[in-house]
Amino acid sequence: MDFQCVDRRTALKVAGLTCAGATVAGCATYGAQDNEPAEPVAPVTVDPNAEADPAEAADALASIDDIPVGGGEVFASEQVVVTQPASGTFQAFSAVCTHEGCIVANVSDGTINCSCHGSRFNLDGSVANGPAASALPPRQISIAGRSIILG
Numbered sequence: 001m002d003f004q005c006v007d008r009r010t011a012l013k014v015a016g017l018t019c020a021g022a023t024v025a026g027c028a029t030y031g032a033q034d035n036e037p038a039e040p041v042a043p044v045t046v047d048p049n050a051e052a053d054p055a056e057a058a059d060a061l062a063s064i065d066d067i068p069v070g071g072g073e074v075f076a077s078e079q080v081v082v083t084q085p086a087s088g089t090f091q092a093f094s095a096v097c098t099h100e101g102c103i104v105a106n107v108s109d110g111t112i113n114c115s116c117h118g119s120r121f122n123l124d125g126s127v128a129n130g131p132a133a134s135a136l137p138p139r140q141i142s143i144a145g146r147s148i149i150l151g
């Protein structure tokens with residue numbers, strides 16, 4: 001193996017630059033106060049009596065029947081949470097908590113809940129209770145028949 005030695009002054013300069021970079025990144029993450037409801041992805045509305053199309057089911061994230069009105073469902077493997085704030089209106093967000101990156105655990109009592117440190121998000125993705133300071137980023141969904149499809 002071939003190791004190169006650096007003098008103490010060079011090592012301190014590199015360490016200082018590394019710490020400065022970490023501080024700037026930390027400010028960008030934790031200093032942000034972006035608690036506006038997620039935009040610009042508009043909610044998707046659907047006819048609650050729409051017919052199911054078996055051909056669409058293969059690509060479906062879920063059926064609209066899987067998402068309770070006034071609640072939602074977390075799809076951890078896809079890192080997405082889908083809510084239905086009002087009957088026939090669906091929204092989707094990243095399930096990655098904006099606090100420290102845990103996948104949110106569930107949707108209950110009208111909020112999207114992260115079990116890591118207790119953050120809660122409203123069904124429109126905005127912060128209901130910290131420590132998270134930023135809304136969940138929106139994800140695009142579409143609805144075909146009774147199927148919810150990512151993208």
Ligand code: FES
Binds near residue numbers: 097099101119
């Ligand atoms: S990672 Fe979600 S509350 Fe901390």
